[in-house]
Amino acid sequence: MNIAVEIRDVAPETLSTLLPTASQAGPAPKRIVVGYGFWIFLLSDIVMFAALFAAYAVLVHATAGGPAGPQLFSQVNVAIETACLLVSSYTCGLMALAVNSRRRGAFYVAAVLTFVLGAAFLALEIREFADMIARGATPQTSAFLSAFFTLVGCHGLHVAVGLLWLVVMMAQVAVKSFQAAVVRRLLCFSLFWHALDIIWVALFTVVYLMGVRA
Amino acid sequence: MNQTATNTPALAQEGPSGALVYTTGLVLAIILTATSFWAANTSLIWAPGIALGLAVLAIAQMGVHLVFFLHITTGPDNTNNALALAFGVLVVFLVVAGSLWIMGDLNGMMPAAGSMRMPMHH
Numbered sequence: 001m002n003i004a005v006e007i008r009d010v011a012p013e014t015l016s017t018l019l020p021t022a023s024q025a026g027p028a029p030k031r032i033v034v035g036y037g038f039w040i041f042l043l044s045d046i047v048m049f050a051a052l053f054a055a056y057a058v059l060v061h062a063t064a065g066g067p068a069g070p071q072l073f074s075q076v077n078v079a080i081e082t083a084c085l086l087v088s089s090y091t092c093g094l095m096a097l098a099v100n101s102r103r104r105g106a107f108y109v110a111a112v113l114t115f116v117l118g119a120a121f122l123a124l125e126i127r128e129f130a131d132m133i134a135r136g137a138t139p140q141t142s143a144f145l146s147a148f149f150t151l152v153g154c155h156g157l158h159v160a161v162g163l164l165w166l167v168v169m170m171a172q173v174a175v176k177s178f179q180a181a182v183v184r185r186l187l188c189f190s191l192f193w194h195a196l197d198i199i200w201v202a203l204f205t206v207v208y209l210m211g212v213r214a
Numbered sequence: 215m216n217q218t219a220t221n222t223p224a225l226a227q228e229g230p231s232g233a234l235v236y237t238t239g240l241v242l243a244i245i246l247t248a249t250s251f252w253a254a255n256t257s258l259i260w261a262p263g264i265a266l267g268l269a270v271l272a273i274a275q276m277g278v279h280l281v282f283f284l285h286i287t288t289g290p291d292n293t294n295n296a297l298a299l300a301f302g303v304l305v306v307f308l309v310v311a312g313s314l315w316i317m318g319d320l321n322g323m324m325p326a327a328g329s330m331r332m333p334m335h336h
Contacts, residue, residue, distance in 0.1 A: 047306060053310055075254075194284050201275045201279065205250060
């Protein structure tokens with residue numbers, strides 16, 4: 001494109017009319033604004049998780065004579081949880097593609113797969129928590145376990161909320177089909193679900209993989 | 215501006231290449247996750263270096279998720295999202311590194327273990 005040549009030929013005062021600024025182009029489409037706003041919320045959520053990570057890292061050795069990470073964590077369990085959440089993030093991406101091309105059948109298949117994998121992750125985590133508590137490793141036992149249950153439990157709570165949200169979105173697609181507002185909510189949901197997987201990457205690395213070495 | 219042509223964090227590049235982008239991301243994430251689990255259990259790596267290696271692998275995987283799943287790129291339509299992310303990363307770094315630095319410093323100034331009952335001992 002020889003647009004630079006054309007611009008050189010016009011007088012400076014007409015340049016502003018030739019290249020409209022952001023405000024002249026009018027407000028951004030609602031889809032962009034909603035996505036940006038929800039991204040800001042997710043970043044604030046990540047900052048909250050950063051505080052929980054910092055608390056965990058400070059308190060990880062404060063076991064108060066109770067059990068420490070290597071006696072409590074099962075790497076096989078964590079590997080299966082990680083696989084469930086990673087593949088559910090992938091199926092969530094396929095769900096977003098189905099929404100964009102308005103394929104209802106593909107949307108339902110991907111949404112149900114995402115839900116099943118997310119629910120499997122949550123079930124494994126609840127079983128792990130129940131097993132730890134049955135062995136006497138309760139949140140009251142030590143500062144380390146308080147920080148552990150707060151950090152991992154907060155992530156699990158986010159996953160539970162995400163599952164509920166996904167069910168609501170499937171019902172909304174069933175009733176309202178792909179209206180603009182429903183598509184925007186689905187955009188926010190997939191952002192939320194991918195962000196949870198990013199937090200889980202930090203979580204399994206810091207808590208479980210570094211924990212079994214210590 | 216056409217709504218479908220604009221770029222948003224997720225659900226951005228619709229079209230035939232969309233599934234390929236997600237599949238590429240999935241394959242890269244699986245490779246990085248598998249490497250993390252291997253590195254945590256191997257005896258081939260100098261033990262004190264493993265934590266650093268795991269941190270590098272985790273940051274790389276978060277980058278893969280951001281680019282291939284959330285579609286945060288450096289493209290012109292994505293400037294606001296990338297700038298917000300940069301600020302978020304700054305705050306996360308300050309909170310985590312600052313907490314560890316200050317609490318580590320406080321622990322270092324505590325009397326030695328044994329002379330006093332301490333809530334935290336490293």
